[in-house]
Amino acid sequence: MKLHEKILTRFLSCTSPVDKEGYLYKKKERNATYYRRWFVLKANLLFYQERPADRHLLGVIVLEGCTVQMLDSDGFFPFALQFGSGLKTYRFAAGDAQTQGRWVKALFLASHSYLSSLLRVLGRQYEEAKQQQDSTNSSSSFKSLSPPTNSLLVPTLAPFSLVREGRSFSASAALPPPSMPTKMAAKKSPKKWPRRNAHVTPLNGPAPLYGEWPLVGSDPLVEFSKLHDFYGQEVQKAREEWLRSRQTEKEQSEKDLIDLG
Amino acid sequence: MRFNEKELVCLSRQPSEMAAELGMRGPKKGDVVKRRLVKLVVNFLFYFRTDEEEPIGALLLEQCHVEREDSQTFSIAFLDEAERKYLFECDSEEQCKEWMDSIIKASYEFMRKNLIFYRTEIHRLTGKDPLEQYGISDETRFQVNSGSQLMNRDTSSL
Numbered sequence: 001m002k003l004h005e006k007i008l009t010r011f012l013s014c015t016s017p018v019d020k021e022g023y024l025y026k027k028k029e030r031n032a033t034y035y036r037r038w039f040v041l042k043a044n045l046l047f048y049q050e051r052p053a054d055r056h057l058l059g060v061i062v063l064e065g066c067t068v069q070m071l072d073s074d075g076f077f078p079f080a081l082q083f084g085s086g087l088k089t090y091r092f093a094a095g096d097a098q099t100q101g102r103w104v105k106a107l108f109l110a111s112h113s114y115l116s117s118l119l120r121v122l123g124r125q126y127e128e129a130k131q132q133q134d135s136t137n138s139s140s141s142f143k144s145l146s147p148p149t150n151s152l153l154v155p156t157l158a159p160f161s162l163v164r165e166g167r168s169f170s171a172s173a174a175l176p177p178p179s180m181p182t183k184m185a186a187k188k189s190p191k192k193w194p195r196r197n198a199h200v201t202p203l204n205g206p207a208p209l210y211g212e213w214p215l216v217g218s219d220p221l222v223e224f225s226k227l228h229d230f231y232g233q234e235v236q237k238a239r240e241e242w243l244r245s246r247q248t249e250k251e252q253s254e255k256d257l258i259d260l261g
Numbered sequence: 262m263r264f265n266e267k268e269l270v271c272l273s274r275q276p277s278e279m280a281a282e283l284g285m286r287g288p289k290k291g292d293v294v295k296r297r298l299v300k301l302v303v304n305f306l307f308y309f310r311t312d313e314e315e316p317i318g319a320l321l322l323e324q325c326h327v328e329r330e331d332s333q334t335f336s337i338a339f340l341d342e343a344e345r346k347y348l349f350e351c352d353s354e355e356q357c358k359e360w361m362d363s364i365i366k367a368s369y370e371f372m373r374k375n376l377i378f379y380r381t382e383i384h385r386l387t388g389k390d391p392l393e394q395y396g397i398s399d400e401t402r403f404q405v406n407s408g409s410q411l412m413n414r415d416t417s418s419l
């Protein structure tokens with residue numbers, strides 16, 4: 001497949017934001033050796049070359065359909081980009097833990113799909129905020145506002161955190177929504193729901209890592225019921241934990257004679 | 262220049278709303294219109310021979326200019342090569358509009374600008390930064406002035 005390189009190299013040198021750049025070690029699979037390279041992260045593309053001043057680009061990695069894994073090692077700060085079964089795993093190493101952490105986070109947030117999800121969420125929040133403001137501004141005798149109709153749909157991305165899984169860390173935050181089956185032919189049907197960007201999930205990729213919140217696809221009605229169930233379970237768990245902790249508290253308070261009044 | 266070809270081919274096979282057989286013409290003199298399966302996935306435009314599984318090529322849709330050529334045809338030109346246009350012939354005016362719209366909106370940089378707009382507006386309307394709850398409010402990627410290269414340069418020495 002031909003990748004029109006000139007378009008990419010032009011994009012690299014244009015004035016659009018550089019999201020991160022710096023030295024990292026990159027492992028060459030052929031000889032299992034790490035080579036120091038200068039990396040430039042722009043949008044969802046990771047470019048690399050030998051030195052910052054070099055005109056010659058060694059390569060580019062398109063950051064779609066991969067998971068980022070922070071690996072644990074003594075005195076060595078490796079991490080990997082995993083594209084899934086049958087596909088590549090790129091291995092890197094940073095000079096220190098801070099650099100390692102920053103790159104892992106930066107790479108995780110780099111995908112088009114992530115931005116797409118974030119945009120969807122914020123778009124909804126924006127519409128709600130505008131509606132609320134419009135109702136406060138209008139001269140209505142009702143003081144209380146009805147809750148936003150889709151407030152439960154708003155938290156669709158988990159807060160970013162690094163989750164330890166055995167010896168490796170994984171970035172934990174909601175990944176792009178699962179791909180919806182669509183016909184290959186162009187559709188001319190009237191769009192009932194706002195147009196969504198193409199979803200990306202590797203066909204043979206690893207199971208997506210889900211954060212605390214389930215992801216909402218583009219059909220709010222279908223996902224609402226799932227969210228409802230999910231939150232129901234969460235509430236149940238939280239309640240049980242709270243009851244348990246109350247029990248131990250009660251037991252303790254009977255022993256202590258501290259006046260809390 | 263090396264790139265993750267296999268992974269990109271895999272990406273091209275993702276379901277996409279924007280996939281259709283269009284007439285496509287390359288930018289070089291002498292290029293003729295050929296029927297291609299054109300598919301938009303994230304910010305890439307893949308094009309296939311109609312019966313093949315692997316795309317012939319991929320165009321990154323950043324720093325590009327999308328223009329209406331006639332009622333059913335649009336073109337894509339890339340930065341500083343305004344005369345080198347890729348032409349796409351659609352079956353209808355509506356399809357043409359739909360493609361142009363989708364391509365423009367698929368650009369990462371276009372989406373980033375929208376995000377920054379929403380973030381700023383939500384903050385203005387509610388007093389809260391919507392990115393805080395996701396732990397990404399400090400990420401330079403989503404800042405208003407994210408064009409500063411100095412901020413993003415990693416100064417740790419290896």
